[in-house]
Amino acid sequence: MGRQFFVGGNFKANGTKQSVSSIIDNLNKSNLPSEVEVVICPPSLYLDLAVHENKQKTVSIGAQNVFNKSCGAFTGEICAEQLLDLNINWTLTGHSERRTIIKESDEFIAEKTKYALDKGLSVILCIGETLDERKQNITLDVCARQLDAVSKIIKDWSKIVVAYEPVWAIGTGLAATPDDAEETHKGIRDHLRKTIGEDQAEKIRILYGGSVNGKNAKDFKDKANVDGFLVGGASLKPEFVDIIKSRL
Template sequence: MAVVSTSVGGANVAVQFSGLRKSFPKLDNSSSRSLFLKVESHVRLASTSKGCRAVATMLGSGKFFVGGNWKCNGSKESIGKLVSELNNATLEADVDVVVAPPFVYIDQVKNSLVNSRIQIAAQNCWTGKGGAFTGEISVEQIKDIGAGWVVLGHSERRHIIGEDDQFIGKKAAYALSQDLGVIACIGELLEEREAGRTFEVCFQQLKAYADAVSSWDKIVIAYEPVWAIGTGKVATPEQAQEVHDAVRDWLRKNVSTEVASKTRIIYGGSVNGGNSSELAKQEDIDGFLVGGASLKGVEFAAIVNSVTAKKVAA
């Protein structure tokens, strides 16, 4: 555990770092939570004055987390090339790295990855044990093929496939009961953001997970504003940090202080090698869930290595 000093309201305060971030009592800032503003066609979060804040590196047992969601992309040939690039990449040591190929290629990826640090995730799972569920993939099958994680609640599953909060919560609960890690996605649509409902939507989605799961030990939360996924638009570091901070505050108030401190909250939405370092500097951004850029081995490695932007500010 590291200790640094910082100034809060003119007084020097000793700040302890354990795991991902500092652990001192957080002032209730509910009264000063910024409102969402709609300015012409651009919507952005109002800035929040929170005073001097230190940014923690991944100390203790906490690690930066970077996931690559390959979605419904690739062929045997292109995935072979991508895995070769990942095998040749130099990755910073203190990062959990996970890639999520299409299910039909998981075996190929698992058998051709020589970098044992890169873990495998599935992109979906069923709500319970396998059986007469045509087209579905069971948690047991995911584990049998060598994957240790599953991506759940992604906006494309919610808004294209039609999965609702409770259904996603059931999937998460069953995956966790079988010791499969869950990358639990949340995020708002553009119209929800414009209506000032970002916090409301994210909290509703969080509550569905919280109502269903009994432990948060193997959950990573991925905040992905839907308007930024695959559009080239990305939340500013300040916008992303404000939502991540609000999510952590919700966990503190509705689950526990320990869960709020330990749970990694990662950002997704047009993350690339050019913007990842600035995003990574934000205190409550503990990594990334990467879409298109994860299909380029060199760029994905650069995003993984953006962990070096995390510094302890003395």
């Protein structure tokens, strides 16, 4: 398989200067495995702080959001050039909370993803179904639609990591079983084989996100198509280190 294990931490709109510093200090003091790539995404207010306080070579700082245009008259938005100015090389796009609450469309998310890539950022592209869509048994149809919006305008996926996050499992304490996640991830990879080619589909990392914690992370260890995790609430806690070490 040969895909590097990847753990992302999405702090969402949580934290203070003190707590973000404390989280990073804990990571700095931890003996993290050198073979695991880690990206943490604090609120935008604390991105510069995180960059300066992070001392771990395997940990990078990412943004939670980016706009689809260059800097200009876009009140409240963050442009890729500003992230790069802060030495930030990663961003999330397509998180379900922006899809469902902010009502960002598949096409808008694809445009943001392309713009970020064109400017030199790497992207964690989030996809996933709602509970209603899961009940309708259209999980893979939803994921395919969200991915297809991106593949229509992006050919090179080498700097994209896909994060499958079932909306019904985010922040609820519910999680897909390892077998469910593996089945969905395999379906996602099979779809990507048809749209972006065998080589790119085999190389791309597909993360699972949805109430992952220090206890259940090891349960996914032997799943061939689960290449890591995008972690929400647990990334704010010391157990985040246990998730990073869950493949040891």
